Structures are given as structure tokens and as C-alpha cells.
Amino acid sequence: MTAHPTWTARVVILDIEGTTSAAGFVQGDLYDYARPRLRSWISSHASDPAIVAAVAATRSEGGLADDADLDAVVAVLHGWMDSDVKATPLKTIQGQIWAAGFAAGELRSHFFGDVVPQLRSWHDRGVRLAVFSSGSVASQVPWFRHADAGDLTPMIEAYFDTVSAGSKREASSYEKIASALGVPAGEALFLTDLPAELDAARTAGWQVIGVRRAGEPNAEADFGDHPVVESFSEIDVVAS
Incomplete structure (x- = not known):
């Protein structure tokens, strides 16, 4: 040193x-918090321009068709999480979920x-x-x-x-x-x-x-x- x-x-x-x-906190606690909430968050924020753009980018970067359904999009997001891929659309969606979790006092x-x-x-x-x-x-x-x-x-x-x-x-x-x-x-x-x-x-x-x-x-x-x-x-x- x-x-x-x-x-x-x-x-x-x-x-x-x-x-x-610690990376383990991000890839552990925060990922565990976001993972089961991805689908419902995207669905309930379908008119949010940031989410619309993130979903479109997930389809494009994940090799999906432009009209791929939400299940396919979430599967790509889960795959990125499993491999700790620093994908911008994933970060966008996770960021919104985490912000809500922090605001609710569910995350530190x-x-x-x-x-x-x-x-x-x-x-x-x-x-x-x-x-x-x-x-x-x-x-x-x-x-x-x-x-x-x-x-x-x-x-x-x-x-x-x-x-x-x-x-x-x-x-x-x-x-x-x-x-x-x-x-x-x-x-x-x-x-x-x-x-x-x-x-x-x-x-x-x-x-x-x-x-x-x-x-x-x-x-x-x-x-x-x-x-x-x-x-x-x-x-x-x-x-x-």
C-alpha cells in the first residue's frame, strides 16, 4: 500500500x-428488497416517463421484441440482478423502489x-x-x-x-x-x-x-x- x-x-x-x-449490502439487502417488487412497481408506474424509457431499454438491451410482455421484461431484469449487471434501466427501476423503501423507513x-x-x-x-x-x-x-x-x-x-x-x-x-x-x-x-x-x-x-x-x-x-x-x-x- x-x-x-x-x-x-x-x-x-x-x-x-x-x-x-459494502457491496454485499447492495447486492443482498437492497436487491432482495427490489426483486419481488419489480413487476408491481413497473405495472403501477406504467405512465411514468422514466419507467416507460427503462422498460423500452430493457427490451432493447435484453434482446426482446418491442412488444414483449411484462413477464419477459422482469425476467431480463432478474437475470441482470443475478449477474450484477450494471444496466442503466435496471438501476433506474431499482432506484425508484429503493427510494420508496427508504422513505417508508423499510430500508437503511x-x-x-x-x-x-x-x-x-x-x-x-x-x-x-x-x-x-x-x-x-x-x-x-x-x-x-x-x-x-x-x-x-x-x-x-x-x-x-x-x-x-x-x-x-x-x-x-x-x-x-x-x-x-x-x-x-x-x-x-x-x-x-x-x-x-x-x-x-x-x-x-x-x-x-x-x-x-x-x-x-x-x-x-x-x-x-x-x-x-x-x-x-x-x-x-x-x-x-
Whole structure:
């Protein structure tokens, strides 16, 4: 592990799954909550433009006919969940279901113990905070609002997903985010557990840190020459 005692950045952008939070919680508790509700949610929100678009995209990306019935659509969504495919239409539908679950008090989010204290420390120092996750913005906001440590959303300035920014493995997505945040690329610091995302962000000129969490799916990933930490407590950031 390479030590980096001090980083200078205007904004820290956070991945969620495997970085701030356990992947097992997302793929376990949240998936288990959404899975039996997919069909009824789509049916009861059939006039919602976001759901209409997500269903059409599921048919297209899932290789179904344009008029494939709801059972076939749900089967594709379940298959994506089983394989943990980061499909945007699935994320859209899940995000709405999870947001409703959080609002009803049926779900709570999970953060590693080292995350919230560091977010507060960085925020208090004037470092801006944002999120870039494959999960939809509709699920990101309640995730930060319903933490065991309280409502974290006052610290988070902006949220980005694959709809608003693009693929997390494309440099253009990070360029778009930097532009939206109004910061030079070199003053953005991205934290994620996926090396391919680090590659893309660095290509866009961002500073990057790989997060290697013990027991997480990417704990044994090859981070190449990217700096790597095992805890947010190792990351000292000061505002640029």
C-alpha cells in the first residue's frame, strides 16, 4: 500500500458500492428488497416517463421484441440482478423502489465506519463532495439521507449516474462531471474500488485513489500504479 499523507483537491467524488459501502449490502439487502417488487412497481408506474424509457431499454438491451410482455421484461431484469449487471434501466427501476423503501423507513443505508468521519472532516475543511455511482441518482440521494449516522445530504453537493454523466469507464464522463462542477480536472479527486474507473478518471486528468476494502469483491484487483488505501482514514485532503 502506498501512503499519501496529504492530497490537495477542490472536490472529492465518491463511488458507493465497495468504496463507501459494502457491496454485499447492495447486492443482498437492497436487491432482495427490489426483486419481488419489480413487476408491481413497473405495472403501477406504467405512465411514468422514466419507467416507460427503462422498460423500452430493457427490451432493447435484453434482446426482446418491442412488444414483449411484462413477464419477459422482469425476467431480463432478474437475470441482470443475478449477474450484477450494471444496466442503466435496471438501476433506474431499482432506484425508484429503493427510494420508496427508504422513505417508508423499510430500508437503511450502510457506510464503512471510517467513511462518515472523513466526509465530515473534509467538508469542514472546505472540500466539496460529490457522488458518481452506477446506481441511479434517485437511489443515491436517499442512500445518503438515511444513514445510521444521520442525514449526510447537506454535505453532498451533487450526484451523478450513468444517465447524467455516462459510463464510469469512459474519460468523457469525468470530463462532463468536472464541467458540471465547475472545477479544473486536476482539482478533482475520485475514490473507487474499480481500477478501470480509476484509469478513465486519470485519463480525464483527475487525481485518483483506489480503495481496497478487505472482503469486498475487488479486494484482490490489480490497481497497477494507482495509489491505493484500505480506509478513508488514510486519506488526508485539504481544499485547493
